Amino acid sequence: MLRLRGTKDSSARAVAFTALFALLACTSLLTFGARAKQKDKKGQQPTTGRIEVSTNPAGYPITIDGSPAGETTDYVRAIELAPGTHTVEILFPNNTRWSQVFNIVAGRKNCIALNYRPRTISIPAIAASPCPYPVNVTSPAQVNDGDIVTFSADVGYAGPSALNYTWTVSPPAARILSGAGTPTITVDSSGLNGRRVTAILVVDDGSGDRNCRQTAQAATGVNALPQISTPKRFDEFPSIAFDDDKARLDQMAIELQNSPGSQGYIIAYGGRRSRAGEADRMGKRAVDYLTTTRGISRSRLVFVNGGYRETNAFELWLVPQGAEPPRPTPSLSPDQLRPAPRRAHDD
Numbered sequence: 001m002l003r004l005r006g007t008k009d010s011s012a013r014a015v016a017f018t019a020l021f022a023l024l025a026c027t028s029l030l031t032f033g034a035r036a037k038q039k040d041k042k043g044q045q046p047t048t049g050r051i052e053v054s055t056n057p058a059g060y061p062i063t064i065d066g067s068p069a070g071e072t073t074d075y076v077r078a079i080e081l082a083p084g085t086h087t088v089e090i091l092f093p094n095n096t097r098w099s100q101v102f103n104i105v106a107g108r109k110n111c112i113a114l115n116y117r118p119r120t121i122s123i124p125a126i127a128a129s130p131c132p133y134p135v136n137v138t139s140p141a142q143v144n145d146g147d148i149v150t151f152s153a154d155v156g157y158a159g160p161s162a163l164n165y166t167w168t169v170s171p172p173a174a175r176i177l178s179g180a181g182t183p184t185i186t187v188d189s190s191g192l193n194g195r196r197v198t199a200i201l202v203v204d205d206g207s208g209d210r211n212c213r214q215t216a217q218a219a220t221g222v223n224a225l226p227q228i229s230t231p232k233r234f235d236e237f238p239s240i241a242f243d244d245d246k247a248r249l250d251q252m253a254i255e256l257q258n259s260p261g262s263q264g265y266i267i268a269y270g271g272r273r274s275r276a277g278e279a280d281r282m283g284k285r286a287v288d289y290l291t292t293t294r295g296i297s298r299s300r301l302v303f304v305n306g307g308y309r310e311t312n313a314f315e316l317w318l319v320p321q322g323a324e325p326p327r328p329t330p331s332l333s334p335d336q337l338r339p340a341p342r343r344a345h346d347d
Contacts, residue, residue: 048080049104051088053112060116061091078109092116130159130205131212137201139218145225146190151199151218153183159212161205169199194224229323231265239268239282239312246293249286252316253294264296265317267306267328273340274312279305282312308332 053062055072062069065087069079072090081104089099096118102110134156143149157163167185169176174197179185189197196219204213234255235248256264266286270278283303290296306315307330317326 046107047082049083049106050078050080050109051086051102051104051112052076052078052109053088053090055090055114055116057116063089063091072114076111088112090114093118129209129211130157131207131209132214133157133159133212135201135203135214135216137199137216137218139199139220142221142223143189144223145193146188147222148177149187149189149197149220149222151185151187151201151220153201153203153216155183155203155214157203157205159205161207164204164206166202167199169197171195171197189220189222192222194222196221229320231317231319231323231326233315233317233326235314235316237314239314242285245282245286245314246289248314248316249289250294252318253290253296255318256296256300259318259320261321263300263302263319263321264290265302265304265315265319265326267304267315267317267326269306269309269313269315269328269330270337271309271311271313272332272336273338274308275339278312279307282314286314304328306330308334308337 053072054074054076056074058072058074060072062072064079064081070077083104083106085101085103087099087101089097091097098114100112104110134154136154137151138154139149139151151167153165155163165181165183167176167180169185169187171192173191173195175188177186177188185199187197187199198217198219200215200217202213202215235251237245237248239245252264252266256262266283268279268282268286270282283305287298287301287303290301291298302319302325304326306328309331315326315328319325
């Protein structure tokens, strides 16, 4: 018995064909007849050999030495061949081939009798791999510094294995609060202050197959904390003579010109022995000088009566837009004052 296996088809349920051949060979056993070893009437020996072929069923193509030689029959078909080696091939269904090399001897025959009995063998379909599979990570577009950011993964895995989730976040200041090893994590954005927090997820099913290891990421912008503006005290001095005060006020005018969005605060303090209302007079004089002489808009100047100190004094402040205004810091209460006696020319 000879068994030849055919080719598998391309469908999910592949089918294999097995051809069983029964070969009856009489190679070199029989002669053409009683006169095969005797000279013919003319005294000549046979010059060809013969193969006798039959198949059950019939009708299969024959090739001899690569050339077509008709088809098989279910009765003996004789084919004369020159002495020497010849390759005989019979093509059966599903590209199943039977082939054999014969040494043809003049005056002798070789018998080929084949029974073809195909049978179908079902091969179980190979399970389709669940890999690769889609992975998508989502997160909010923007949060404020200090907010908790949630990163969630949507994984389209249809295989039987439990998945491994490995998260990494950047920059280093970002910190995973919960969810490591799961499809969802929360991240603390404190201190990122205007940077982006990025989460990278690696998912694998533990099989070692590179197609079963997927990577995805998402990023969230972190809004910077609002800048807290603070007032700037750029000068503080006792007021002895107004000509000296003007030199200090000139510096305030320059500061205001260099900071268009700021306001100038003038805090005046009366002294222990000053006349009543001295701080108001000092403030009015300073404001008038800055607006009339230095050209500063009155809307950018604020005067504050700061109360009392040991001597007449000024505080000059530059206050950015939105900043808390400065508060006066008097050192004396009104009951501690000892005003100087009023002179006749004091008005």
